[in-house]
Amino acid sequence: MxxxxxxxxxxxxxxxxxxxxxxxxxxxxxxxxxxxxxxxxxxxxxxxxxxxxxxxxxxxxxxxxxxxxxxxxxxxxxxxxxxxxxxxxxxxxxxxxxxxxxxxxxxxxxxxxxxxxxxxxxxxxRIKTAEEIEYLAQAEHIGDVAFSKILDFLRPGVSELEVAAELEYQMKKAGAEDLGFNTIIASGLNSSMPHAIPGKKKLEAGDFVTMDFGCKYEGYCSDMTRTVVLGKANDKQKEIYNVVLEAQLAGLAAVKAGKTGKEVDKVARDIITKAGYGEYFGHSLGHSVGLFIHEKPGLAPSDETVLQAGMIETVEPGIYVPGFGGVRIEDMVLVTEEGCRNLASSPKELIEL
Structure with missing residues (x-):
């Protein structure tokens, strides 16, 4: 049956x-x-x-x-x-x-x-089979490959649309069969919008560049976000980036079978709130991923679902300050009895290009 x-x-x-x-x-x-x-x-x-x-x-x-x-x-x-x-x-x-x-x-x-x-x-x-986990891990690996290639492409004068096209090309070249969702590229002031649509704006020295992208492999989705600075980061950019990174690492450490989505979200959210940026983190910490990019359960203040081994979740805190810019860092992880297995391997320390 x-x-x-x-x-x-x-x-x-x-x-x-x-x-x-x-x-x-x-x-x-x-x-x-x-x-x-x-x-x-x-x-x-x-x-x-x-x-x-x-x-x-x-x-x-x-x-x-x-x-x-x-x-x-x-x-x-x-x-x-x-x-x-x-x-x-x-x-x-x-x-x-x-x-x-x-x-x-x-x-x-x-x-x-x-x-x-x-x-x-x-x-x-909700609970992925070994075969599904293999497909999801490969999809996330394709994202890692694309991120490693895009760093040499980012420079002043290149448009957000061009960055999106290059990322999508690199994912297809690495074996993606389709996009997991519409690629988000947000530079400069646009980076304060979590789901900004890539446009004709050209990258400028000093910009935050947030890239949220994913692909499909054998029908299964990946999801990853990295934020870099084009040129040297100023003190405010470093401060915001480091708060988000601290929150993301704490969120990853909190993911474990038996925890609720609400409990994991709180760990990361408390760090951002304590740093004085609570009002600038409006979305949930994460969501499940599978055949569809946004599945349940989520890591959210209202989600009391108990995590189980075999679930896939994203951990993606962010800070978005209107008139200044924003940062998001996101990995996709497999929930285990002991904690989680991170399916992404791209570096997360602040990259200044």
Whole structure:
């Protein structure tokens, strides 16, 4: 019995419909992302169209059913239901399914009880297998390679867009199949915006340059941030950088199975607050990573989830001062019983270029 079928049994359901592409990949092995799954104790059906049927047959051991205008997804679901016995209680992914899609299913299927699954299906992805950990480690290693190459590229006159393009090129050259998310390059005053969009601004002497980037390897994401100074750092830049570095190292040391996300976040946040920069650290300390870049649980003031060995978390404190600039340092780590294994190896001491 698969984990998805165990979930169905534990929730007292007849079956479950999966539409989130990341959960489809995790449960069925199918990477195409277009389609849906129907799962019950006796059926595992993958529905997709002619663009992906051959791929699906190669990647998944589910029964593949092709949808088209004369045989719609909703009709296929109804056919699956006709093979079931008992009260028709069906689980669905209310956090990702569009209302119009749900309305189509509800009209076509004789379901007595539609049961929203919340984050229960996503939770099946929290503990990574050895194979998943290997893919995630390789994705982070590709980021390390790209960072080592980008340092020689950074110089006054180069635009943020050019830096982003070069980082992305280096990740692809090192084996990335795609980006994990849109690359963030923030220089000078722009670095006070945690998720600044790379623009035409050119790097200048004295700038903080924050680079937040990641790739996908075998579908699994990486996430890394490094901040450097173009030229010599001034005293204020050194102060802020060193506070963030101290907080990041303390956060890494606090990660361990049995700790809550809230407890780990507090360790790093207290250091930044004590240094007088608490108001300039607005986001959480970290998040889980897997097939999707932002997964749960997180390292956050409100997250009381207990960390377990096999989870992947980022540790990424930052200080962002409007009108001055900002610093973020981020590594991706594997939670273990003893602490954590850092999947990143790029240097974190202040680099002055």
């Amino acid at each position: 698969s984990k998805a079928q165990e979930l169905i049994k534990n929730e007292g359901l007849v079956g479950m419909i999966i539409t989130d592409p990341y959960n489809m990949r995790h449960i069925s092995g199918f990477r195409g992302g277009e389609g849906a799954l129907y799962i019950s104790a006796t059926q595992q059906v993958l529905i997709t169209d002619s663009r992906y049927t051959e791929q699906a047959e190669k990647e998944s051991d589910f029964t593949i059913v092709q949808e088209h205008r004369g045989h719609t997804r909703e009709q296929i679901f109804a056919e699956c239901l006709a093979k079931e016995e008992g009260t028709l209680a069906i689980g669905y992914e209310d956090q990702s399914l569009l209302c119009c899609q749900f309305d189509k299913m509800a009209k076509a299927m004789p379901v007595k009880d539609w049961v929203p699954m919340g984050g229960k299906v996503d939770a099946l992805r």
